[in-house]
Amino acid sequence: MAKGFLAPLMTWLVAMLLALPATSVKAAPRTPSDDAEVLERLPIQAGARARGELAALRLAARREPASIEAALRLAEFLFAQALAQGDPRPVGQAEAELRRVAGPAAEASAAWLSLRGQLRQYRHDFDGALADLAAALRRDPTLAEAHSWRGAIYLVQADLGAARAECEALGRLQRDILRAGCLGLAQAYGGQLAQADRTLAQGQADAALTETQQWFLTRRGEVAGWRGLPVDAERHYRAAQQLGLDDAYRLAAHADFLLDQGRPAEVLRLLAGWDNADPLLLRIAEAESALKLPQLQARLDALAERFAAAGQRGDTTHRAEEARYWLGLRGDPARALALARANYTVQREPRDARVLLECALAARDPAAAAPAIDWLRRSGFEDARLRDLARRLGATDLKPVAGS
Secondary structure, three states: OOOHHHHHOOOOOOOOOOOOOOOOOOOOOOOOOOOOOOOOOOOOOOOOHHHHHHHHHHHHHHOOOOOOHHHHHHHHHHHHHHHHHHHHHHHHHHHHHHOOOHHHHHHHHHHHHHHHHHHHHOOOOOOHHHHHHHHEEEEEEEOHHHHHHHHHHHHEEEOOHHHHHHHHHHHOOOOOHHHHHHHHHHHHHHOOHHHHHHHHHHHHHHHHHHHHHHHHHHHHHHHHOOOOHHHHHHHHHHHHHOOOOOOHHHHHHHHHHHHHHOOHHHHHHHHHOOOHHHHHHHHHHHHHHHHHOOOOOOOOHHHHHHHHHHHHOOOOHHHHHHHHHHHOOOOHHHHHHHHHHHHHHOOOOOOHHHHHHHHHHHHHOOHHHHHHHHHHHHHOOOOHHHHHHHOOOHHHHHOOOOOO
């Protein structure tokens, strides 16, 4: 997934964004054109096993310092850890590995270019990421991973036509599971929530890996929430949780659902031990604020320090979370709106639109919400919460939802 709203931990995370294994149970076997191409990502295991695997990959890279393949294996593992655990530090280490072996030979590798593109999208350098992924596909037109990440970036940018083109490219490559993930999100963002759930359900049914099943369940939970079906959303999030895999995006999406349902105590149980990840710490603080717990001030101070540190590094990937912080926890809608507007120029997923609409409403500045309202008009996105926010901001010409 493109980094999305967990980008700095991950959106996304997170974020990711279509961080699905590049495999399909229906795809015909094939030999990759590049020895370093990743055909499948296995779930990252917590604890000693992960540390042992990481140590082995580091040792292999040191033993073969000129090996692009060894550097790629290590960088891939580090990036997967960052996405799963919500910790951005391994991303910098992965970038360092790619730089270490950079040169003409590396840039001739589709896998090296694809991974550099993924890391660039994590940093919100979407133009650079798209350029790298296009270059990877010129070297290997069958590299489904590159199409997946391009589709994810286009979804973040609300370019649904371009995203659907990547989904169809995955179909031509017979990557049915990847196509289902890509197309399901494009349908959801384009105002076809019921069809999106059917598409995602088919992808989930075909998925062999628990990691992939978790991804589909999480997205189905989001779609059910947007459809106003909290019982279905709860079922999907619980099923994803029971798979037992670390995933910061899933945790944030589930926490947001619980916050919307007025269940902050459950958020604290869900996110216990995850306060090292900034977007998850934000949700912990929001839950503690709702419960009026005494430790809230320490959480607010920690978030302030982390946002300030990110600003000093020039890291702008936390803007959506920081907007929520200033709006809901610090009561400064003007500052929150400035951050939400800046975020929406880069990231335009439904959650980013919601943050912008909420901030504009609190700041009594309907004009600031115009880009999000325009997206709602064009897409027909069906989420009742967003549509209500838009109407409260003066939008009177939203297309009716089918059956409403």
